[in-house]
Amino acid sequence: MPIPTDHVGSPSGNKEEEAIKPAMSANDNDHRGLLPAGLADLLPPDAAREARAIDVAIERFAAFGYERVKPPVVEFEESLLGGPGAALASQTFRLMDPVSQRMMGVRPDMTLQVARIAVTRLKHVERPLRLSYGGNVIRVRGSALKPERQFAQVGAELFGVDTAEADAEAVLLTVDALRAIGVAELTVDLNLPTLVAAVAGGLKLSGEPLRRLRRALDRKDEAAIAKALDDRKAIDLFVGLLRAAGPADTAIAQLKKLKLPAAGTAEAARLAEVVTLVHRADPDLPLTLDPVEYRGLEYQTGVSFSVFALKGRQELARGGRYSAGYPEDGVSEPATGFTLYMDAVLASSDATSERPRLYLPFATAWSEAAHWQDKGYAVVRAVTAAADTRKEAKRLRCTHALIDGDAVPL
Amino acid sequence: MPIPTDHVGSPSGNKEEEAIKPAMSANDNDHRGLLPAGLADLLPPDAAREARAIDVAIERFAAFGYERVKPPVVEFEESLLGGPGAALASQTFRLMDPVSQRMMGVRPDMTLQVARIAVTRLKHVERPLRLSYGGNVIRVRGSALKPERQFAQVGAELFGVDTAEADAEAVLLTVDALRAIGVAELTVDLNLPTLVAAVAGGLKLSGEPLRRLRRALDRKDEAAIAKALDDRKAIDLFVGLLRAAGPADTAIAQLKKLKLPAAGTAEAARLAEVVTLVHRADPDLPLTLDPVEYRGLEYQTGVSFSVFALKGRQELARGGRYSAGYPEDGVSEPATGFTLYMDAVLASSDATSERPRLYLPFATAWSEAAHWQDKGYAVVRAVTAAADTRKEAKRLRCTHALIDGDAVPL
Structure with missing residues (x-):
């Protein structure tokens, strides 16, 4: 399902615990380094953490038969904003396509694209059809409380069946994926908007x-x-x-x-x-119930849910039943699905997998790398000669240095 | 390094061998399903293959100490198109930012963003600085021969050192990553533009x-x-x-x-x-040499290279030495790096990892899934009752069905 416009994201870009410290000097506000409000660089190790979490989720979806699709970042606004997409029209950046002379939109949401694929190119594939996706979406405006305008969106959708088993699968798969990412104690709030x-x-x-x-x-x-x-x-x-x-x-x-x-x-x-x-x-x-809640769920047509971490009470994912397609064209089919809010998910997950960094002194044979990589090290090859191996290795944030054929901790 | 504007991509979206056959009927040209020229949906199994290949490449980069960064899809045109980015100005979609009232661009290339991060936010981090990235870029126009306007770009950059060891590392890491993805016989053409x-x-x-x-x-x-x-x-x-x-x-x-x-x-x-x-x-x-070649290499300041598959002679990757930063601001440092052209890479790689699909009949316990997933199956849970298990499993493209507690091949 689409990320609602009211979603509260937690910024994950500028954390203090970054392994690589960003420049903090006065020139840091160098005009070239300035980004538009709500758009951020993810630095090490956050970018790798996010990518890894997305992989883990998509892998869990695949284990349940959800096959990945990848719609383009930009498409005609007519398909992007048809059907339930209309609600996101004011949040969508428009571009004139010089080829077709028609307006395109930068996607503010991926669910609607996945639904488009299901009801057009994959309409003759047997139902239920299970699809997954992961990618970035852009919104025109953030708000004072939640300035983010780019989100990583990851989710799974089940098309063509309207049963309680399908509804339950959406809930259980959300929980399965979040646990696999490393978010511990979860709680699910069910709604019936x-x-x-x-x-x-x-x-x-x-x-x-x-x-x-x-x-x-x-x-x-x-x-x-x-x-x-x-x-x-x-x-x-x-x-x-x-x-x-x-x-x-x-x-x-x-x-x-x-x-x-x-x-x-x-x-x-x-x-x-x-x-x-x-x-x-x-x-x-x-499991908790709130059967009269419907704010932010206008798009849903049946059992819906939010998943929270017990710690922090952040909303990690939202999902539920909706109608895929373009009712204005008479094209519609039952669907359920969910989206993980990666910024909140990463804020709630402890998973890090920083590997030890091994410095290989200048002129170490290239073939030496594989041996240490197999043991779990990231190797950092010297590309300039250095007088003091240990000092140089430390300068390059290495945890170990190759000295006399051994990985010596620093 | 940036994908040159003359890059010939091979379309990977609409292959005949797709596991899921897209709709081929007359209504397939349904106006909602139509995408702008040069922008495509990746369907199963191509989307998963591409994502997996990107993961493998980034993992190889990480094994050599390259840390991932993730710049936003959209940023101010001033930073996006400064320095060597100026050459891509005519290929960049512009957006007015309602927040800052300034022009932003949809990135036509990621290398320039990574270089921006290196010379601004990470300028105080010790050199050499090794960064990697993977993401999608958008161009205003394709050409008749190569209509693609969205590319998946994956690469690694080494900043701050101008040595032959660094140049060689770029070549060797490109080859390492391509082999890890499953592209067999490679050849490298070195240039000195x-x-x-x-x-x-x-x-x-x-x-x-x-x-x-x-x-x-x-x-x-x-x-x-x-x-x-x-x-x-x-x-x-x-x-x-x-x-x-x-x-x-x-x-x-x-x-x-x-x-x-x-x-x-x-x-x-x-x-x-x-x-x-x-x-x-x-x-x-x-290794071959062509020391007078410089077309498409105007951006390079030293040893450059292209990697080809012996079969097909497609260009899979390009890289080389350049100057990172904004010379017009007096900010510049030596760099080398490379980009994999994922469309060509996937066309040259045989890697598929389709797993067997096991149908779990209606009302099979949820806990049963993990057992079969551990054995390498993707499970497809029935969410509606079906009279004939085998028939239903086949309808859902399963290779196996759970019958009397066994995974029975179909």
Whole structure:
């Protein structure tokens, strides 16, 4: 699913713990080195950490049969911003294509591109179709709180099937990938952003009362619900929905007690089924429910979820059910999927795999490198002669130096 | 070094041997699926192959102490197009940044960004500084022969040292990475694009005679050299340079016989030293020399090279010595590096690692997946019930199905 425009990213570019310290002098603000707000260089070791985490995630997706696709960074705005992409139009940089004389956009999101591939070039491939992707997206503006305008987006999408098993797979695969990256204790918050609409539709609520109800639910304000509606039964129902939040088991039990209209009952039953499937697969995974939450989930058409790290409570991933395609063209198919927010993921993961650096003195045979690389060293070959091997090795941030045929720690 | 604007790429997006066949019906030209000329979707398995090859290359660079950096896809045109970047100005898409009200460019090349990082943020880090990078670049126009406008660019750069050892390391690391990716028989063509200028300068050649000489050398036309110049000694010298091409050993011997002006002698000596170092490290690597070639190498300031696959004679990589920084600001340091042309690399590599796909029937426990993944399968979980397990597994392109606890080949 697309990264919502309200996503809070944590900057990962300029950390203090960088192995290579960036220049901090006054000339650091050299006009050539200045980047636009919200766009950053990732320096060592952050760039390698990010790339490694993306690889690990894509590898887990592949282990579950998700095949990688790679859409271009730029494409026609008509395909980029069709269907649910319209919501991102104001966040998309436009370019005039001198070849076609048509407008192109720099992708603000990759999910929509993957959905385009699924419903056009891969439309004749049997369903379910499982695709994965990883790449960078650009947004026109950040905000004061979250200035980032470039995000690394990694995710997986399952097209063509609308079942609880598919919904559960999206949740479980998100968790699997995050754990593989090295994010420990996770918690999943399940949402059903279409439930309120289904219940309100069943009760024939619309116009101003519905708007007031939405506001009351957003603020989790029971008294305001009572004020928004005049039907006692309706009030009890929505207060009941509001209270059906928290740990999944009790919340589902609460939800089942409510006398929902038919459409709402079906939605709630699907949610309960997904909870059962996720619990069965992973009994220790903390699951919470918030069935009235829908902000930032306008794009979703069914069971949705966010994954958090218990530590820090940062949102690491978001996913859920949506409709892939271009409804305005009559092209649409059920889909579910998720996106990992790599900046938050890396901030929550301890994984580093800095390898020891071995200095090979000047004129060491090239063939010597392979021997030490096989032992796990990165070798740093001298390309100039140096009088003092140890001193030179230290100057080059090496942990070891090759002295008399041995890797000597420094 | 930057991908030259004349680089011939081989399209890798639309191969017939794709595991997933793209839709071929008339509606395939559905307006939503249409991409701008020169921009393509990579479908399975090509996207995964490309990503894997990039990983392998970056891993080889890391084994030699090259640390990854990741500049943003978009930055101010002033930094992007300063220094040697000016040559790419007409190939760069521009965007107005609403935040700073300044013009930004979508990167047409990553080397220049990496050089920017080296001479600004990392300017106080000890030299030699070794950096690597991998990412996508966008060009405004392709050409009729080579329509691609997006390239995956992967490379490594060594900053701050101007020695033959550093030049040789660039050649040897290129070859190492290409072999690791799975490109077999390689050949390296060495160039010295500054040699003709050095010799011509020593002989005080300029103006029209120099231009005519350049044209004659470009066409490898000995008679035209004689017509361009009137000094017999100069004619013999440039004809000698022209003939000092071919297998490195004989070409170097030929070059050493020539009585070059001092500046030319120093350049030729460096080239000979690089040949010696590369030969010593890898005696079986075919090395050829073309010391008068300079087309497409205007950016280089010393020993340069191209790597080809013996089969197909496609250019797989290009590299060489250049000056990093912004000479117009008085910021400059010696550098060498290289770029792999991933489209050509993938066309020349046989590496595939399609894993067997195992169908897990509906309601198979989630925990079952890990067992089979450990054995090397990608598992494809059923998310809908199916009457005939084998038929359903085949429909989903699986090679195996889990039947009675066994992975049964289909």
